[in-house]
Ligand SMILES: Nc1ncnc2c1ncn2[C@@H]1O[C@H](COP(=O)(O)OP(=O)(O)OP(=O)(O)O)[C@@H](O)[C@H]1O
């Protein structure tokens with residue numbers, strides 16, 4: 001089971017949206033997918049309401065309990081978030097989460113959504129995961145967090161040698177704004193190797209898909225079509241990367 005962690009300590013950058021749509025896109029290819037919601041806000045759980053709940057993230061955090069999924073092809077099983085996740089900060093949390101993820105089985109892919117802070121839970125996910133996507137916003141003020149996210153990845157990779165950074169994914173990108181285009185150029189210049197060359201733009205369709213809890217493919221507006229096209233381009237790249245050498 002390939003485990004993809006979506007993380008950034010900055011809030012509201014599109015982590016949950018990207019995690020949900022990646023899960024949907026993998027399922028649309030016929031894969032079995034476990035979607036894990038490690039955030040006490042439970043946004044991924046809410047957006048995946050039409051999928052079956054097959055476990056509890058709180059059990060992962062408190063007991064290190066792995067999930068054994070039994071899913072049909074193209075099905076998503078949700079490991080639900082819980083409001084008490086935020087309060088879990090015992091010494092065992094990191095080891096529990098990593099153990100739970102490593103021991104989970106029964107699906108092709110596991111997509112893990114995380115809260116907006118690099119606490120024990122997120123480090124646990126980084127220690128138990130295989131791939132990391134860091135969504136970034138290009139608003140000037142939100143660039144500060146990028147180095148922190150990179151440092152968290154480097155620290156985790158010292159322990160989990162198999163963890164691969166897929167890259168920074170420009171998210172909620174407003175290409176009309178010069179300040180954002182400049183910020184993207186600056187980030188791409190400084191972090192040339194790690195900025196993903198696809199962008200997720202700021203489009204209503206992403207918001208609507210999240211609110212309605214559906215894949216982007218069900219949003220039939222112009223914005224929906226545009227979002228599908230650009231997300232599809234990112235997803236094709238992603239899919240190729242995670243299947244490399246498979
Ligand atoms: N590409 C996008 N275009 C437009 N709206 C978006 C886009 N991505 C996310 N949103 C909206 O922005 C808000 C924040 O997105 P999301 O919840 O995915 O971010 P997050 O990083 O998971 O936030 P948090 O840190 O609170 O968990 C949501 O209302 C979501 O619908």
Ligand SMILES: [Mg+2]
Pocket residue numbers: 015016017039043044113114
């Ligand atoms: Mg979120």
